[in-house]
Amino acid sequence: MRVRISDKQVLQSITPVQLMAYLRSKGATQLDEYPGKATIWQYGNEELLVPLATRFADYPARMADVLAALEREEDRSQLLIEADLRHSGFDVIRVRNVSEDTRDGSLNIMRSVDFVSQTRDLLLAAACSAATHKISYPGRKPQDAERFMDSVRFAQTAHGSFILQLLAPVAPDLNVQGTLVDIPEALPYEKRVVPTLQSGLEALNTAAQQASNDSRLEHFQQAAASGLTTNLCDAVTALHESLKPQYIEIGISYSANRRQQRPLARISVDAGYMPLIREASAAIKAT
Structure with missing residues (x-):
């Protein structure tokens, strides 16, 4: 038997914008609108009335x-659906540490400090690359990157090994009534950061797989266009060196506020690549 959410504070906290963004991301269709009052949506076999103001x-x-x-249509618990609604306005980055130290879902406090710091460095590397597209950021970081990082939040630690969740806000596109509208997504800076993290990590894996002793530096330098930086290399190797994991997995789920929906991404970098990645990063810094 599934739990039904009846807490009025929880129900009141679900905003119309969150709900409409969620429905659009699921392929639902808006059928009608009563200006200032409600919209009507078709989602599979369900017809939904969405009030436009929480004051009602x-x-x-x-x-x-x-x-x-939603529970009937998706055949999953209201608790899971409510969590997705709560996070619909964010790109969610989940960094999972699978190691002997996290078998019971906890982590040594000093390693936890390292884990948080290095996870921050991972996202900051992508924020820097999305701002100015350089391959290395040894000193002061771009102001756009620093402002972006100030907007990022930690969510509750998720179940499953030891998972840190970062929430990167994604603003919806609204008309004057506060309703989501269909406009082309020009990808402003804030919406480029998390895709840059994904492409940078994927490029890191590809460069490490393809690199030989003769072409190693060239592969890594070419991957800079995809968001691979020496800072990203350093953050990935630091995670492996300080935590000694079996593997680190980065999962990315994109906000329902994005006009162009992106599939869930999962990237893990093989621990065997760490010496090669470290050497490539040092060589690039030396050039």
Whole structure:
């Protein structure tokens, strides 16, 4: 038997923008609108009424109806659906540490400090690359990158080994009534950072797989266009050196506020590549 959410504060906290972004990301279609009051959506076999203001007295009851309909259509628990709604305005980066030290879901406090610091460095490397597309950032970081990092939040640690969750906000596209509108996504800076992290990590894997002693530096330098930087190399190797994991996996789920939906990504860098990545980073810095 699945749990039904009845807490009025939780139901009240689900905003119309979150719900409409979620429905659009799932392929639902808006059928009608009552300006200032509600919109009507078709989602599979379910027809949903979405109030446009949380001030309505029956707002929690309407959200309870919506969650029940989503539960029927998606055949999954309301708790999972509510969590997705809560995070719909964020790109979510999950960094998973699978090691002997995390078998019971906990982590030594000093290694936890390293884990948080190096996870920050991982995302900061992508934020720098998305700003100015250089291959190395040894000193002061771009102001756009620093502002972006100030907006990122830590979410609750997820279950499964030891997982840190970072929330990178993604603003919705709204009209004057606060309704989501279909406009081309020009990918402003804030929306480029997390895709740059994904492409940089994928490029790191590819460069490490293809690199021979003769072409190692060339492969890594060419990958800079995809977001691979010496800072990203250093963050990845530092995670492996300080935590001694079996592997580190980076999972990325993109915000429902994005006009162009992106599939869930999972990237892990083989521990055997660490010496090669470290050497390539040092060689690039020396050039």
